[in-house]
Amino acid sequence: MGEPALKVAPKDRYEAVADAYRQKSKKLGQEYFVLDGDRHTIEPLDAFTKYLDKEFKADAPKIVIDQHGGTRLLVEGRLYQKPEGWGMGRPEGNADYRPRGESLTNEEAVEHVLAMRDEDMDITGVDIGLWIPTAGLFLPDIINKNLQYGFARAYNDWMAKDFAIGDRHLWCITIPIVPTMAVEEIKRCKAMGGNAVWMRPNVMQGVRWWEPDWDPVWQIMEELNLPLVFHEATGTYNATCSTDYKFDVYWMAHVVSHPLEMATALVAIIGYGVLQRFPKLRVMMCEAGVTWVPYMLGRLDEHYHGRPKHEIKLDMLPSEYFKRQMCICAFEDDEPMLKETMEFFGGNNLGYTSDYPHWDSSGVSGVKRYLNNYPDFDEDTRVRFFSHNLIDILGLEG
Numbered sequence: 001m002g003e004p005a006l007k008v009a010p011k012d013r014y015e016a017v018a019d020a021y022r023q024k025s026k027k028l029g030q031e032y033f034v035l036d037g038d039r040h041t042i043e044p045l046d047a048f049t050k051y052l053d054k055e056f057k058a059d060a061p062k063i064v065i066d067q068h069g070g071t072r073l074l075v076e077g078r079l080y081q082k083p084e085g086w087g088m089g090r091p092e093g094n095a096d097y098r099p100r101g102e103s104l105t106n107e108e109a110v111e112h113v114l115a116m117r118d119e120d121m122d123i124t125g126v127d128i129g130l131w132i133p134t135a136g137l138f139l140p141d142i143i144n145k146n147l148q149y150g151f152a153r154a155y156n157d158w159m160a161k162d163f164a165i166g167d168r169h170l171w172c173i174t175i176p177i178v179p180t181m182a183v184e185e186i187k188r189c190k191a192m193g194g195n196a197v198w199m200r201p202n203v204m205q206g207v208r209w210w211e212p213d214w215d216p217v218w219q220i221m222e223e224l225n226l227p228l229v230f231h232e233a234t235g236t237y238n239a240t241c242s243t244d245y246k247f248d249v250y251w252m253a254h255v256v257s258h259p260l261e262m263a264t265a266l267v268a269i270i271g272y273g274v275l276q277r278f279p280k281l282r283v284m285m286c287e288a289g290v291t292w293v294p295y296m297l298g299r300l301d302e303h304y305h306g307r308p309k310h311e312i313k314l315d316m317l318p319s320e321y322f323k324r325q326m327c328i329c330a331f332e333d334d335e336p337m338l339k340e341t342m343e344f345f346g347g348n349n350l351g352y353t354s355d356y357p358h359w360d361s362s363g364v365s366g367v368k369r370y371l372n373n374y375p376d377f378d379e380d381t382r383v384r385f386f387s388h389n390l391i392d393i394l395g396l397e398g
Contacts (some may be wrong), residue, residue, distance in 0.1 A: 014388050015385050016398020021128045021167060024119075029367045035387045035394075036121070036129035037329045038231070038286040038353035041163060042097055043135050043155075048073075051157035056150040071095050071106045073135055076147075080138045081235030087245040087253050089235020090359075094135060099357030118168065124354065125367035127387075128395065130170045130229070131163065132198055132286065134358070137233035140177050140204040148174040152185055160192040163356040170394065172198040172229055175217075176224075177207045182217050190224045195394060196284070197221055198229040201265030203240040210272035218278040222383060225395045227282040230265050232258045255303030262288035266322070268299065275321040276314055282393045285328040287355055291337040293328055294344045322349065327393040329353040330385075331361060333369040339377075347381035351390040 018033035041047070049060045062074045070093025072079040072155060081089020090096070097109035097182075099120055121129060135137075136155050142148035152174045164171035173194040175182040186197055199209065209217075221228060233256040234244050243260040244253035262285050269275055269283060300318035323345075330338060331353040342350055348388075352370070355361035367386075377385075 010361065012397075013398065014383075014391055017391050017396045018387065018398075019126075023122065023127045023168065026125060026127060027122050029371065029386075032125070032367075032383065033387045034126050034352060034367055035390045036126045036308075036354050036356070037284060037327075037390045037393075038192045038331060038356055039126075039129040039131050039356045040134045041131050041136070042094075042106070042113045042357065043133065043158075044110045044114070046162070047136070047155055047158040049154065050162070052154040053150050056067045056147055059144075061151075066093060073138075076143060078141075078237060080135065080141070081233070082237055084248070086248050087234065087236065087239070087257075087334055088248060088250050090254075093109045096359045097357045098359055098361065103359075104357075109357060114163070117174075120356065121168070124356075126354065128168050129356075130171060130172060130196060130356075130390075131159070132229065133174060134170050134232055134233075136174055137200065138236060139174060139230060140200050140202075141236050141237070141238050143205070145176060145178050145181070149178065149181045149185070152176050153178075153188075156185065156189050156192070156194070160189070160194070164193075172196045173226070174198065177204050177209075179214050179217050181384070183220050186217070186220050186224065186226065190226060194226070196227045197228045198231050198266070200239075201230045201232055201261045201285075202242055204236070205238045206240050208268075210274055215277065218274060218281050222278050222280045224352060225275055227284055227393050227395065229286045230262060230283070231287060232261045234258075255282040258288040258369060259292055266293070266296055266326075267300065268316045270314075270321045273313060275325050276316075279325070281325060282395065283326045284351070284390070284393045285326070285354060287380055288328070289332060289335055290328045290330045290350060291335055291341045293322075294341060297322055317377055325362040327389050329350050329390075331355040331366070333366065333373050339374060342377070342381055342385065347378075347384045348389060350385055352386050 007345045022033055045063055052060055064072055064074045066072050066079055066083050072093045094106040096103045099112055139148055139151050155174050173189040175185050234254045244257035247253040297319040304312055304317055327349050329351045353367040
């Protein structure tokens with residue numbers, strides 16, 4: 001008889017994913033497998049029109065220049081982002097994108113991101129990334145719900161067929177704010193290769209997504225192993241009680257909109273029992289900073305202990321639901337108390353993003369800056385931050 005065959009230890013899931021997706025062309029941080037949890041498309045008009053159903057062609061978006069010279073989309077007679085007023089969007093409109101640090105116009109950015117998305121990932125040290133809309137973040141503002149659903153279908157077709165080509169590019173499914181329509185679109189897009197479902201954290205047009213009529217949405221996401229991705233955007237018309245509506249100056253509206261809307265979404269998805277009812281639903285929160293999370297979890301836990309149990313209606317501490325099912329992504333490498341927040345979570349529940357190519361992103365040097373700014377991170381924390389925690393949230397397999 002010959003010698004018995006040596007048993008090779010099976011790879012763990014993280015190794016298998018890294019081996020499946022690692023890019024040999026990457027020029028930075030080759031010692032780490034890096035998953036970027038929030039990269040943004042800069043959409044051509046085709047993203048909304050090429051696959052739009054014929055019945056909606058007359059209502060297709062148009063590109064216009066506003067009275068201040070900003071490039072915007074015209075939909076239902078309104079300009080996006082909202083150019084002025086309470087909760088206004090960027091004064092420059094759909095421009096000032098910085099994929100390599102220098103400001104580009106909308107037209108330049110559309111061309112650059114489409115042509116250079118792989119090269120830009122290589123030079124920043126990113127192996128794979130999850131793509132989230134930019135102009136598409138305003139689709140929940142569309143008043144005509146059938147038109148909103150039509151735009152979502154057209155956009156998802158463009159993402160699947162024209163943009164997120166190849167295993168390196170994961171993509172988020174855009175859904176309408178009508179739950180029955182959302183369920184059907186999630187099913188359709190899962191079959192086309194969608195990797196997650198994004199939603200705004202806001203209450204859009206009075207829709208409180210934590211109410212029971214949204215349970216079928218969370219149920220189908222559980223069944224299809226699709227995580228939920230929250231992402232805010234300043235400059236809406238129909239965000240109910242939105243915090244940025246207190247300001248008619250963009251920079252102040254933008255300061256509050258992302259973290260404060262995300263904080264209320266955190267309270268809602270835990271406090272109203274969504275995560276309790278759907279224990280396999282995974283949730284990622286993007287582009288809102290991270291250092292406010294320990295405070296909010298502490299405040300939630302304090303109320304859990306201090307208020308009557310019949311009022312709380314949760315089986316666990318709110319922080320335990322977060323630790324079990326949620327991850328928040330850091331894109332500002334100079335955020336105060338970031339190191340302490342990572343330590344608070346023991347290396348868990350936090351993931352890397354670049355916010356590429358928006359004006360407030362870390363730019364092309366995001367991975368390098370994290371390596372340089374935090375040289376004393378232990379190795380386990382670093383690999384969890386760069387990939388493991390997001391592999392868990394996205395449910396990736398090698």
